[in-house]
Amino acid sequence: MNRFIGFVKKEFHHIFRDSQTMLILFGMPIAQILIFGYIVSNEINDVKIGIYDKSQDHITHEITNKITASGFFILHENLNSEKEIEKAFKRGIIREVIVFEPNFAEKLERDGTAGIQIIADASDVNTANIVSNYTKAIINSYVKNELFTQGLPFEIIPEVRMLYNDELKGVYMFVPGTMALILMLVSAMMTSISIAREKELGTMEILLVSPLKPLPIVIGKVIPYMALSFVNAIVIIALSYFVFEMPIQGSLIFLLAETLLFIFMALSLGILISTVSNNQMVAMFISMFALLLPTILLSGFIFPIENMPKILQWISSIMPARYFIVIVKNIMIKGSGIGVIWKETLILVGMTIFFLGMSIKKFKVRLE
Amino acid sequence: MLKHTENIIEVKNLVKKFGNFVANDNLSFEVKKGEIFGFLGANGAGKTTSIKILSGLSFPTSGDVMVAGFDVYKEREKVKKNIGYMSQKFSLYEDLTVRENIRFYGGIYGLSGKYIKEKTESLIERLKMKDIQDSLIKSLPLGWKQKIAFSVAIFHNPKIVFLDEPTGGVDPITRRDFWEMIYEASDSGITVFVTTHYMDEAEYCDRVSIMDQGRIEGLDTPAELKKQFHAKNMDEVFLKIAR
Secondary structure, eight states: OHHHHHHHHHHHHHHHHOHHHHIIIIIHHHHHHHIIIIISOOOOOSEEEEEEESSOOHHHHHHHHHHHHTSSEEEEEEOOSHHHHHHHHHHTOOSEEEEEOTTHHHHHHHHSOOOEEEEEOTTSHHHHHHHHHHHHHHHHHHIIIIIGGGTOOOOOOSOOOOTTOTTOOSHHHHHHHHHHHHHIIIIIIHHHHHHHHHHHHTHHHHHHHSSOOHHHHHHHHHHHHHHHHHHHHHHHHHHHHHTSOOOOOSOHHHHHHHHHHHHHHHHHHHHHHHHHOSSHHHHHHHIIIIIIHHHHHHSSSSSOGGGSOHHHHHHHTTOHHHHHHHHHHIIIIIOOOHHHHHHHHHHHHHHHHHHHHHHHHHHHHHHO | OOSOOSEEEEEEEEEEEETTEEEEEEEEEEEETTOEEEEEEOTTSSHHHHHHHHTTSSOOSEEEEEETTEETTTOHHHHHHTEEEEOTTOOOOTTSBHHHHHHHHHHHTTOOHHHHHHHHHHHHHHTTOGGGTTSBGGGSOHHHHHHHHHHHHTTTOOSEEEEESTTTTOOHHHHHHHHHHHHHHHHTTOEEEEEOSOHHHHHHSSEEEEEETTEEEEEEOHHHHHHHTTOSSHHHHHHHHHO
8 A cells, every 4th residue: 555655646746846747737727618618609799680671560670679689689781682682791791681571470470480581601600500599599589488478379480409508608518528628638648648658768667577566557647647637627617617607407426426437438548548659759649639639529519410421420429528528518507317318427437448448458468 | 606506597498479570489597696697689689578578577478487486477476576677778757856766666665664764865875875865867967877776676675686788878987887886786695687788798797698589599607608609708709699
């Protein structure tokens, strides 16, 4: 036991004496969450729009009022023909045009349905998506709240996609993703680099010649990173809760338990990476290109998985972060318990066992 | 040579293959207790493979290997307790101080804190390291790293210490100082198993084995080897074998 404590102590010395490591461990999580929370925001404010109202009746006016009163949109111009729509877009000021079909109110009352066309400037796909979704949501709530209460059987035309994010807050999307990214970085990348460094410097050889068994060596190396990852996770959750007012609907203990599971998974992945890399450079590159980029691009963190080509969707299904993001979103925003996310949890457990098994196998091969 | 009678390493028919490549081809030799045994050979002759097997880092494909009275295959843990190892990289932790390195390496051999403390004090005294005891390893010159790495390798009083090219990259004076340390260790009863590229160092050894292409081609005292190969010095012996 004494040997083990000495080992862990030594590992902490490494961490605390290396300013770069310290920066990655403690600066990065805070910087990332603040950047994602404040700057890379999905929220929109004062987007300029045009309206082409072919009907000009009391309902189209009311909907127009709702949209401009929402605070997200500013009515920049009223358009009077199809041709003007394209011209308006080309001037580059407006991002969206809303077109009401002729005889809107009449049709609605007669047929129970009427059409609104939402045209968004998709040269900026992300904004276009968000803007059109906001518009749909506003129209939808109008239909639901104002028309339904009059007892009229009107059809709800737009679908609401941001069901659990009523205020359409971007932070809700970024916190789970950032958490996955940071934990991946700290647990997998830092662990693999620190083990690879021992190989590079030859100290691993000395450790393996000593009476210490390989398993305690690996555990001793991993424990400090596990502890620091956990601290990081707590910092991220606290920041998102206190600074960005992200709710924690579900059980905090359950959230932390799932986080710990994800940390375990990332650590075993880091160990696996270190078994195939002989120096820090290799470990770093594998971590960067095999872990971080896919985690950012394919886990659903920034780009929705449903919009990916089929082949990328398949690849994304082997991204551990994808499942963790689903788990965190479910617990924090919807307050789900294990009943809802048992499948994702099981997948993470499976991955952990797989990575650990692979590492042990690789390790044995090396000793042969 | 009454001093060296008991065998501390016994190797019989050791074979190590990597796929089709035979790194160690049927090696048999003994190392006597307390001697300084030189293990020579060109790069790729199979020295490192043998030293890895002897120190329990790698398993033999076939053959019997006894180290310090234990079978390296079946009693790896006991072997490990009784050996020390120093690689050509002078593997110390660069971001730990001299003291911390000694403390750490002593700790992994399960030595008690009190023992480590006492022994560290006497070591610092003996090597005159008072001024550098709290410096980080990375700030020290190579010669110091070498001395400290060696002291660490024999800190737990092993029966045998394996030195894998321990004098690579250091100047002649430091090299001679280092051999003084090797003699001291040998005098205190530690068997020294050393690989080297320097033929003048081969002359310092009690016995020398010379490997070529996985086989031991010569094994005797430097004087006998020179006689056997009709050579003026070890350099010539080596060239005759390796060519």
